[in-house]
Ligand SMILES: Cc1cc2nc3c(=O)[nH]c(=O)nc-3n(C[C@H](O)[C@H](O)[C@H](O)COP(=O)(O)O)c2cc1C
Ligand code: SF4
């Protein structure tokens with residue numbers, strides 16, 4: 001198959017998923033068209049033909065699933081027997097049903113998922129876990145995964161000649177639930193620059209008081225913590241330190257990317 005256009009659709013609040021899918025797309029090679037669905041639904045439906053386009057979808061793992069907003073956005077992405085690659089990025093605990101959820105969604109929307117991968121990124125709630133990841137070794141594995149995808153595409157006469165991999169995960173998927181770990185701002189250091197207000201995927205931070213958070217909207221994605229230029233936003237909850245220590249002790253053993261063809 002001669003693939004010229006690689007559409008890359010990703011949800012990535014703290015940018016680890018984006019880093020991985022960009023590396024994969026670069027290794028496949030072609031004209032890369034990015035669709036960032038972190039902060040908004042696509043402006044219009046994304047419809048890809050099976051002729052010379054392919055799709056890579058990347059989403060982080062939130063409690064064993066993909067974020068609800070990512071699932072909503074993926075409803076707007078349609079293929080026509082178009083080759084697709086499913087990618088999830090998780091914080092070194094587990095990815096449970098998230099990769100399967102992406103694959104099922106894509107196949108249900110007219111794509112043919114011929115490759116899938118679960119990669120590891122720094123845990124955005126407990127950042128001592130998988131700190132610094134994806135690192136150089138992860139990027140090498142992402143590139144090798146992309147090259148293998150490119151080879152499979154080049155060798156296939158058409159989409160139907162591509163494989164249909166089994167990926168890890170169970171149906172019904174784990175029940176989705178929120179994590180009550182919402183960051184807030186420190187009034188002593190906040191300059192009201194509004195970066196967090198602008199970039200919060202959930203619209204949970206108000207312009208009038210950027211140090212507070214609407215906990216009914218917040219998805220605990222950690223983006224405000226990483227984008228605040230003054231380090232003002234953090235999880236200041238009393239229960240956080242103990243939870244972080246326990247989680248870090250339980251899930252620090254390094255996990256490695258897994259790929260499925
Ligand atoms: C609400 C929430 C739930 C999470 N649940 C999991 C999980 O079930 N397993 C895991 O290993 N990491 C989990 N993580 C960590 C993220 O999957 C990880 O940090 C990922 O790299 C974030 O991707 P991003 O940088 O593209 O936003 C969770 C993070 C959040 C915000
Ligand atoms: S307020 Fe919540 S949803 Fe908004 S960026 Fe911060 S962690 Fe994410």
Ligand code: SF4
Pocket residue numbers: 185186189190191192193194195196197210211227228229230231232233
């Ligand atoms: S990004 Fe930081 S400094 Fe800017 S408004 Fe938000 S909390 Fe304040």
